Amino acid sequence: MTARPPIPAHPHLGVRVAYRLQRALRPNAGWRWFSAIVEASGPARAAFTGAERLVKAEVFGCRMCGQCALPVTGYVCPMGCPKELRNGPCGGVGPDGSCEVYPALRCVWVDAYERAASQGRAADLRLLHRPADNRRWGQSSWLNYWQGRDEGLWTSGLGEAGELPGADS
């Protein structure tokens, strides 16, 4: 989808700090107002998206899928999985926790589980992630998040109906 292939990346940000930041970045009236202002102007939006790209590429190996799962994956990016599994890990993980495709690298889901579990957040990994919307590549996921466009990315259960409101609908 993007020029950069998916390669597992270990985040350069401690998981405790990441969860603390998560609280500060949670959508509220202030962030909604700020993101609406940024979105209103083409250049502001481009500059903000560019800054997000730089920061998140450095810290998380972000590839700008535009629909960030980091808050529920121990801040390890699942789009770095060579299979881009958002409900990982796959069954090919090596006995030492290595990625089957890049044996010298650690499976992002092994990393995610350990980081989330260390903070009592292992249950996050039980969430069901809906299929990614491939139209969102290159967009700012922070703006999408603050504008409430990310609300359906995952769910804790399907309920009676088991419906799957898709990204394509």
Added chain:
Amino acid sequence: MSLRERLASGSFAVTAEISPPRGASTDPITKTATLLRGWVDAVNVTDNQGSNVRLASWAGSLAVLAAGLEPVMQMTCRDRNRIALQSDLLGASALGIRSILVMTGDHPKFGDHPGAKPVFDLDSVQLLWTLRTMRDQAVLLSGRTLDPAPSAGCFLGAVENPFAPPVEFRADRLGKKVEAGAQFVQTQFVFDVPAFGRWMAQVRDLGLPERCAILAGVGAVRSLRALDYMREKVPGVYVPDEVYRRLRAVPADRTAAEGVRLAAEIVEQVRGIPGVAGVHLLVAGNEQAVPGILDGAGLGVGNDGR
């Protein structure tokens, strides 16, 4: 009796695996299906196993059906996007294929076309969820309605590897698949029965055996070369040292027989674990081992063990 009915009745089920040929003929599949008929309840037809091009799993499944045996059509997320995957379910259901096994699939890097574009548009959980929604809600992922929906008899399966890290999360991962729609699961090769038993204890704690039939994957080792290949080249297969030593200890001409004996012992052992509904024999290319394994485990034809 269909696989679904067999599992619903609570009697021990046996499935096996067929790997379609690299060629434009279903004859080898028909031959193997005829050999296995009467011994197993259904056979999986693999989907370009190991990322190597083979005859399509839907075509192989039709050949199995024509040979009088129930196919389990495998579907991976590696080669098709959500449009093609949904379309394939419609086609399979229309032509009488009922049991469908969903998996992520090996990465193309491991196959005969390592330069192929990996698709992975959906993952296995999302694909199960999609197929279930198509069957039960008669809608596509897009929300558009289906007329008619895939058969209500469509029986959705998943795979899981109880031995791969993070081991503590593997039962939960099966739980996700069950939540998404898995009605049965076939596991990766079980060589380490105590480790499998620990996973099953977690699976029971989550109440999964009541919602999803669990079939333990059991394979027969044919030769030391095959064992080495499995240990070194097949992602996610864990062979404990005891097993390796046991198979090395017999003369080379008796390795296959010892492999069958070992498989029969594992079948008997996993059968004794509460919540195990059946076994899945991972014998692609070695299907002639099936009668020996089942006879050895007391599950052969005419045996009322099942």
